[in-house]
Amino acid sequence: MNLSVGIVGLPSVGKSALFSALTKRSTGGGRSTTATVPVPDERLDVLAEMVHPKRVAHAGVQMVDVAGLMRGAAAKEGGLGSQFLGQLQGVNALALVLRCFDAPELGLEPPKPLDDLESMVLEFQLSDLSRIDKRLERTSKTAKSGDAAARREEKTLLELREALDAGRPAKSVEVPETDAAALKDLALTTLKSLIFVANVSEDDLAVLHNPDAEDPHGVRSMIADIQQAAATHEAEVAVVSAQLEAELAELEEADALDYLASLNVEETGLSRFISAAYRELGLLTFLTAGEPEVRAWTVRQGAKAPEAAGTIHSDIERGFIRAEVTQYEKLVEAGSQQKAKELGYTRLEGKEYVMREGDVVYFRFNV
Incomplete structure (x- = not known):
């Protein structure tokens, strides 16, 4: 199956820098903001040594650097915008990038990842409410004529609106498969799975992986708060450092792994990111190994x-x-x-x- 993740964030959280670092693709100069990256899997190398295939093929994850999200955008005329919503339609999950690093040289206030998170979640809920209300206007008129399908759709839309009004996502509502198919064109954002990406500095990443290290920026507390919020939102958490990933992208693989080891970090940010996506979406990997190729495949649990x-x-x-x-x-x-x-x-x-x-x-x- 194809796996696609939209990377979303407020200004100055390091969203595009993270996309560039993870995909080794630039988002500048009008270049594409979509890239497919291979899923790291050491098992393929082991199997290749065993069967000596003609080729080795990794599973792939498509990453989309979604157009910038601004606070208050959903309440404005036009809502979140057609470009933003259009990019989200084809993705399986949303990766919400949260700034967990200080950047006073950029004129930024100290990081408040939970405030940023709640702002983004609110924007998605307001956007979904707006689209549901517009759909209800049309559906309710048809339902009054006695149309059975319209009545069923109206009932579902009202349940979705009630959930969103209560601060719950659309995915919290149990919608029969047939009704969900009829509402697919609404492309509700809060139906999608969520991954909270805590973007930390390189120094703070090392702190998180070294229990005895001092924590001058309080990053351990920030990550604990994000993990608690993730439990509430039924989301997964991935801790990465866009700063570090950009540096690693310039190194040979062996040198990059050695550098990570010097920080007591076992996995790259890409590996942690993809692992979180697989857990959130309920996916697993199976393997095929023969003379033509050794390959990883993705399927649902x-x-x-x-x-x-x-x-x-x-x-x-x-x-x-x-x-x-x-x-x-x-x-x-x-x-x-x-x-x-x-x-x-x-x-x-x-x-x-x-x-x-x-x-x-x-x-x-x-x-």
């Missing part, structure tokens, strides 16, 4: 084997017979696919098998 097969090709799903499944760790332990079969690590699974993280799979099919 709870997907059964035929659905996973369909992410490779619809013909494989349609003609699904069985799946040969070996857990990645067991395959590595065995040292080869043939040895894994001999040791009984490889299983034959049918249509009801629920995919698990790290499954290495070969699908048998016939069309």
